[in-house]
Amino acid sequence: MKFICKKIELSEAISNVSRAVPQKSTIQALEGIKVKITPGCVELTAYNLEMGIRTTIDADTNDNGEFVVNTRLFNEFTKKMAGDEVVFTIDENNIINITSEASDCTFSAMSAEEYPDLPVVDSNRSFEVPQNILRSMINMTGYAVSQNENKPIFTGELFDIEGQSFTMVAIDGFRLAIRNESIDNSEKFNFVVPKKALQEVSTLIREDCADNCFISVNDRHIIFKINKFYVISRLLEGAFHNYKMSIPNSYKTEVFVSKKDFTACLERCSLIVDEKNKCPIRCEIGGGVMKINCKTAIGKVNDAISADISGEAVTIGFNNRLMLEALKAAEGDKVRIRLNGAMKVIELLPPMGESYIFLVMPIQLKN
Numbered sequence: 265m266k267f268i269c270k271k272i273e274l275s276e277a278i279s280n281v282s283r284a285v286p287q288k289s290t291i292q293a294l295e296g297i298k299v300k301i302t303p304g305c306v307e308l309t310a311y312n313l314e315m316g317i318r319t320t321i322d323a324d325t326n327d328n329g330e331f332v333v334n335t336r337l338f339n340e341f342t343k344k345m346a347g348d349e350v351v352f353t354i355d356e357n358n359i360i361n362i363t364s365e366a367s368d369c370t371f372s373a374m375s376a377e378e379y380p381d382l383p384v385v386d387s388n389r390s391f392e393v394p395q396n397i398l399r400s401m402i403n404m405t406g407y408a409v410s411q412n413e414n415k416p417i418f419t420g421e422l423f424d425i426e427g428q429s430f431t432m433v434a435i436d437g438f439r440l441a442i443r444n445e446s447i448d449n450s451e452k453f454n455f456v457v458p459k460k461a462l463q464e465v466s467t468l469i470r471e472d473c474a475d476n477c478f479i480s481v482n483d484r485h486i487i488f489k490i491n492k493f494y495v496i497s498r499l500l501e502g503a504f505h506n507y508k509m510s511i512p513n514s515y516k517t518e519v520f521v522s523k524k525d526f527t528a529c530l531e532r533c534s535l536i537v538d539e540k541n542k543c544p545i546r547c548e549i550g551g552g553v554m555k556i557n558c559k560t561a562i563g564k565v566n567d568a569i570s571a572d573i574s575g576e577a578v579t580i581g582f583n584n585r586l587m588l589e590a591l592k593a594a595e596g597d598k599v600r601i602r603l604n605g606a607m608k609v610i611e612l613l614p615p616m617g618e619s620y621i622f623l624v625m626p627i628q629l630k631n
Contacts, residue, residue, distance in 0.1 A: 265301055265327040277321050278308065278335075284316055291380065295335070296333050299333055302328055304325065308321075309379075311380065314497065318493070318494045319494070331376050332374045334373075341362055345362060346365040350364045358373040385480050385481065394477070396474055404593045405434045408434035408435060409434045409459045412436070412437075417456055417504055420456040420458045420462075420500040421462060429446065430447045431443070439589075442621040460497075475491065511611075512602065514604070515575070517573070517574070517603040520615060521601065522571075523591055526569060531588065532567065533545055534585070534588065535562075544558075545582055552572070553568050555567070556569065578605060580626050582610060582624055590622040594622065596614055596615065599613070608626065609625060
């Protein structure tokens, strides 16, 4: 077998696909990348039994065949070849020879017979989302995904599709992130996607790319088609939190504040808060000002931020990191904060509408 392809295209494909290669597997073949050659193209596949990534690149070849190659050697040899094109020759003993200009390298591959097939996602449940919108939705909610493996369902994100509304939801018990967009759809269904798969999807999407991502799902798996890449992942099983019940239906205080100013203030507080020196942020809201106070054994911060405030004055406490991560995930120059008193959930929204809703649990202050 023989194929010739552009070095930069192959190197990019290897780099992206390799993120689904497991470090250790009971199936040795899975620790490499499967290469399938067909006339005119080369297909690369990586699979860790939970998630798989597949792509194809154009190649000058008339051959058919497949083999599994060591991920590190495949990646490094390809990147370090001298020319713009690389020539791969594979003999009947699965010995690979790579040549490019004056460079010549040889290493062993293995048979693809033991490499399992990726799951087939054959389903009528499918929809499309602009890639830049999907990337935004993932990046704005991923911070709130739980890391607690004791509740596996919360280590992923809920995809809630109802008519033309597409909502992504993440929760970890202390905060909740909701992001909503409109899509062209008439059905109602929901499922939970592992965070790892969503991270890989976000990585594959080029910033500001408005091409559509095609998503298909069945009862067990989901597939994302992003340009020439396919990301296939198992779904998480179990009942997700009824997030709609957590959203407040009224508020007593509403605040419009600069995201930049609020973030900078909390970053100053972060300098004196760590694992050994924990302290809630004290926030006094009223009279057109948000007063921020924090004191630990390291030092203290007293700050004031001007804000547009309506409703009741309130003093509330919260975790600095949780609030800071929510602020950094928010888009735009300003955020809208809604409160229902000192011990009710804190709600962060955009200045207009509800394209995102971030909820943060308050902390009871001592005085």
